[in-house]
Amino acid sequence: MTEDLHQALNRLEAWMRQYMKSWYNEAEDIQQAIRMKEEHTMRVLGYARELSEHLGLAGNDVIRAEIMGLLHDVGRFRQFTIYRTFNDAQSEDHAALGLKTIADEGLISSLPEKDQEIIRFAIWNHNKKVIEPAPDKISLMYAKILRDADKLDIYYVLEPFIAPSDGTGISPDFVRKFTAGEQCDYTMIRTMDDRKLVRLMWVYDINYSWTMKRVLEREYIDKIVRCLPQGDAEIDKGVQRLREYVKEKCNSEDKAE
Ligand SMILES: [Fe+2]
Secondary structure, eight states: OOOOOHHHHHHHHHHHHHHHHOOOSSSSSHHHHHHHHHHHHHHHHHHHHHHHHHTOOHHHHHHHHHHHHTTTTTHHHHHEEEEEEOOTTSSSSHHHHHHHHHHHHTTTTSOHHHHHHHHHHHHHTTSSSOOOSSSSSHHHHHHHEEEEOOOOOOHHHHHHOOOOOOOOOOOHHHHHHHTTOOOOOGGGGOHHHHHHHHHGGGGGGGOHHHHHHHHHHHHHHHHHTTTTOSHHHHHHHHHHHHHHHHHHHHHHHOOOO
């Protein structure tokens, strides 16, 4: 017997709320990090629902996206508590950690096999540099939905931490890649300004016009651009290129595929 997706979402939401609370900690800094991920989780669930409805999905097809949003960062709680960092390179891949928890707890084992596969694929790929070759179109679509929902909220979470340039500047190879519209390797980040540039370049990785419009409306791009080193012709060229890309994406039409 397989479980109805709607029932599964209710069960998983109750489980997840309980699970996240179980990582609460008396140390204020840990508590803050856990609460941040708790709130992020619930917002990503909401964005995954909104985006999939925007794409014309309904019923179980929307619930599938909500389940992914709910579970995508389940690995974060163990990760932070053990390693005191959200940096995967300095600890463990949090998507892998999360999938292990999902398997150990049998969280989705009552779902139809195909749903399990789609959910696991999206969660595994939500934090990778690029989406791995997908087994089919539907898996790819859900991976794209989850990445966009996640990214939209990451911009929100990071906003208060974006600060003006500390004067160290951007590494030359990062500037070159930015001007060329290419992604930078974030394991090579050397300065605070490098980090800001990488965040700005996530824009190139947004899949849907729906997401891009929200990123634009909320002025996340402008806020980062204002905090980049000023008066550098190469950086300005990269910003110009990025703005054109954003405009094009906003004017494109989203399709559920
Ligand atoms: Fe994540």
